[in-house]
Amino acid sequence: MPARTGRHFLQIPGPTNVPDQVLRAMAAPTIDHRGPEFAALTAHLLEAIKPVFGTTGPVVIYPASGTGAWEAALVNTLSPGDEVLCFETGHFSTLWQDMAKALGLNVTSVPGDWRHGASPEELTRRLAADSAHTFKAVCVVHNETSTGVTSRIADLRRALESTGHPALLLVDTISSLGSIDYRHDEWGVDVTVAGSQKGLMLPPGLSFNAVSDKALAASKTSRLAKSFWDWAPVLEANRRGFFPYTPATNLLYALAEALDMLAAEGLTQVYARHARHAAATRAAVRGWGLEVLCADEREHSGSLTAVLMPEDCDADELRAVVLERFDMSLGAGLGRLAGRVFRIGHLGHFNDLTLAGTLTGVQMGLGLAGFPADPAGLPAALKVLGAR
Template sequence: MQGQNPVFIPGPTNIPDRLRHAMNMQTLDHRAPDFVDLLTPVRAGLKKVLKTETAEVVTFPGSGTGGWEAAVSNTLSPGDTVLAARYGMFSHRWIELCQRLGLTVQVIETPWGEGAPADRIEEALAADKGHAIKAVLATHNETATGVRSDIAAVRRAMDAAGHPAMLYVDGVSSIASMDFRMDEWGVDLAVTGSQKGFMLYTGMAIVGVSRKALQAMETAACPRAYFDFRDMIGANAKGGYPYTPPLQLLFGLGESLKMLLDEEGLDAVFARHHRMAEGVRRAVAAWGMKLCANRPELCSDTVSAIYVPEGFKSDALVNHAFRTYGMSFGVGLGEMAGRAFRIGHLGSLTPSMALSGIATVEMAMADLNYPITLGAGVAAAQDYYRTTAGVPQQKA
């Protein structure tokens, strides 16, 4: 049944037919003089999505993890200290990657369900009188817990501490789905991938690099070769790539940017994600279940992580939904393993698609004797989607 239903994992996301068609193309010569006609608008469009006028944007074959590695290895040196809060599986994995690259990570342990703790970041930076900390890492949207962090608050904390560290933000599951403001928030490295908000196949790491980060690149000593910004930026400036580009993904990205920027418009994209998410949250409340996100303002608009009731195993639920109904939901990761499941609601999704996910997980819960009333979550979400559809409601 794989492929017949939409997926509700928090990425890779459902791919609109239009984008699949855009990527279904014959090989073209990437060294031909017209390659630049493809690359230039893609890079310009990505800057608009990142909301940056001044940064460079580079696109590497890879995934989000490659973007993390590129950001870190191009701008830091072995032995450098970075400050990072751990509040989910992805912030954890980024910390591990830094450690494997020879960096010292000062970790702020943060309860899962919370976001980047701006106050503790400010404290740690203020205590670092000698400016040993070179970078602050923040995961904008922690995909494991469905928590969105306030990156503007992290920037304010850094400024309040008067600390010159650079700000690295993982926007893998937020960028192109939720508002991201690279320049306004003073983000130095912004990382994302092709397979979430951009609704494409996995295979491209996208990194925004600020002017300050470009300066740091000149003296950074971490070994890097394939992901060297200098090779990519140098080749891009001449209208090319330092090696064979993922041409199909670049075509897909061109089309995706048209959809996001020129047709729907970013604000409408963000509003749609909020609406999809809110419908899911209404369903969760109707089931009497709790989100991992500790407070409403932390709730992500791209993924909801939902605790299952005591005595139930979330993996069994996800497994059952897949085996019985052919629909995929996200399993609980790390501390959430077995305790929570995730509904991804990002990328190409309509209310009707979201309702199919809510209805299916509800059937799976009923099959496994969860204490829910069949239809309760669906009705709550229907109610929300109806009343926010922008059509006048008929009087009874």
């Protein structure tokens, strides 16, 4: 590898850039996780995390990736053979379905084109036809990291309520929490799944379940096997400020710092910043003569933008050029989108100049990769960034 100067531009949609103050917080000495200082830290975190989810209810924290939080959501609320309705909106939604099947659940998949979010109309139709209430849960990815499409959770909840169906609503916010407006309580979500390495600005290693009263009630009769993922012992230990296993102490220090940063900026401002950077990125993409993968203006992601390349262009070749020449990582196309798209992450610890540098690197990379990109792309983005 050639010698590099300056900092690497990590512009994938997660893990994201970790702020220096979060890294410094992680470097503090580890304390006794059975002592009073740790109990005070836990009590603070369990309250401070709630506004980010938009909940007043419990949030369970695991030392795990987001995949662990998926499993926790399923095994705590469902029983072997239960029917679940899953919307296919991208690569990660299919992985969630695969997990549900592996756990012994019967999955009905609602197919999608990966350019649109979960359809409230289709949810209404499916649940209205389920007069026997065989579906026990509906699984949706809020912001599909592989596509840059954000499903309209509030509309899905209204669709669910319009049918009077009792199914639980399970929502993955791994690439939206702390970046895109989300309201667990207001939208009637039963389990919200999240991870630490994206909008929360931490390294990978923590995952979360925000849990409704309805989900807690379901956990009392759930018969899927669980031990580490069981909510009950975690919630019981949390009442005293502890965990039933050795926690990721230094990542919890980092979480405390990150939550302080989000609160200082204000969540409304955080969401507005992400929406503005997303709008600037889409302006650049269209200015280059390329196409944003998300096909519905209501569903554009504030966290990332997936860019669709022409049929005769390999998106991975562009990514390789950008990495080699500018030491910048862009997100790869996943699943059926491999080689067809590249993804620009614009979430977490991010500002105007970081985005301008990212888009400059992409524009130069397009030229070096042989794509005749219109140079109007970058000025179009800067116009959005310069507007008050």
